[in-house]
Amino acid sequence: MLTFVGLGLYDLDDVSLKGMHAIEEADHVYLESYTSRLMGTDLAAMEKRYGKPVHILKREDVEQHPESVLAAAKTGNVVFLTGGDPMVSTTHSDIRIRAAEQGISTRIVHGASIASAVCGLCGLQNYRFGKSCSVPYPAKNWFPKTPFETIKANQKAxxxxxxxxxxxxxxxxxxxxxxxxxxxxxxxxxxxxxxxVGIARAGSPEPVVIAGSAEKMVKADFGSPLHILVIPAQLHPVEEEYLRTFADL
Structure with missing residues (x-):
């Protein structure tokens, strides 16, 4: 059995009871560490809470060489931990498909996702979101342009x-x-x-949400990570009021 467990947004207390039960019953626990991270805890605290080792997986371990995870799932209960929700902002469809092809049973225990949390924190209506995008760090002789094209297409719509x-x-x-x-x-x-709209440390006791111009965003103190951005379209009056009340618009 391979169980995907979403850990939620920020710390050890965000995992659901169903997810915690799956961890307690697992023979092996793996943690995917590259798409999102819980900034309110660390590996040592996780292992202490769970009472068992937690094996860290990097991108290549999941996307290119998941054999060890799948082999363990053939003979025992394996839990695959991710920040957020396993199949939303941290999608792992490929490894689930591979497991199914090998006759391995799978299930998903969902967790709170940043994809829905941003709506509550900034008040933008969830049905008005288009395709999301990612901004990577520029590299030598390469500057990412795809995210801006996505934003432009969403703004047009x-x-x-x-x-x-x-x-x-x-x-x-x-x-x-x-x-x-x-x-x-x-x-x-x-x-x-x-x-x-900038959001820092969603799910923490004191998240920071600030809306404004580029000049305001660059100067604002959002504090420690994780950070995420939202580019709003034309604001509905309720959305605008929410941002003025809770995001210093």
Whole structure:
């Protein structure tokens, strides 16, 4: 059995009771560490809470070499942990398909996802979101342009955009870094992003939500990671009022 368990947004207390029961019953516990991370805890705290080792999986372990996970699931109960929800912002459809092809039973224990949390934190209506995108760190001789094209398409359709920010081994993209990248792309395109919404540490006791111009976002103190951006479309009056009340618009 291979069980995908979403850990939620921020710390050890975010996992559901159903998810915790699955962890307690597991013979092997794996943690996918590259798409999202719980910033309110660490590996040692997880192992103490769960009472068993937690094996860290990198991207290549999941996408290219999942054999050890699948082999363990053929003979025992394996739990595959992810931040958020396993099949939303941290999608792992491929490994579930591979398991099914090998006759391995699977199930999903869902967790709170940033995809829905942003709606509650910034008040933008969930049915008005279009395709999401990610902003990676630029590399030598490469500057990412795809996310801006997604934002433009959503804006044309009057849809909001969730913009996921790059997570690397030892650094996390900040809202100010992402805004600077998007502002460079918008200047090259001859267009303008009029409004940003920045969210930091969703799911924590004190998340930060600030809405405003690029200049305001770059100067704002969002604090420690994880950060995420939303590019709103034309605001509904209720959305605008919510942002003024809870996001300093």
């Amino acid at each position: 009057d849809l909001h955009t969730i913009v996921f920010l790059d997570i690397q081994e030892n650094r996390y993209m900040s809202i100010s870094e992402a805004v600077e990248i998007l502002e460079k792309l918008s200047a090259e395109d001859g267009t303008r992003i009029h409004l940003y």
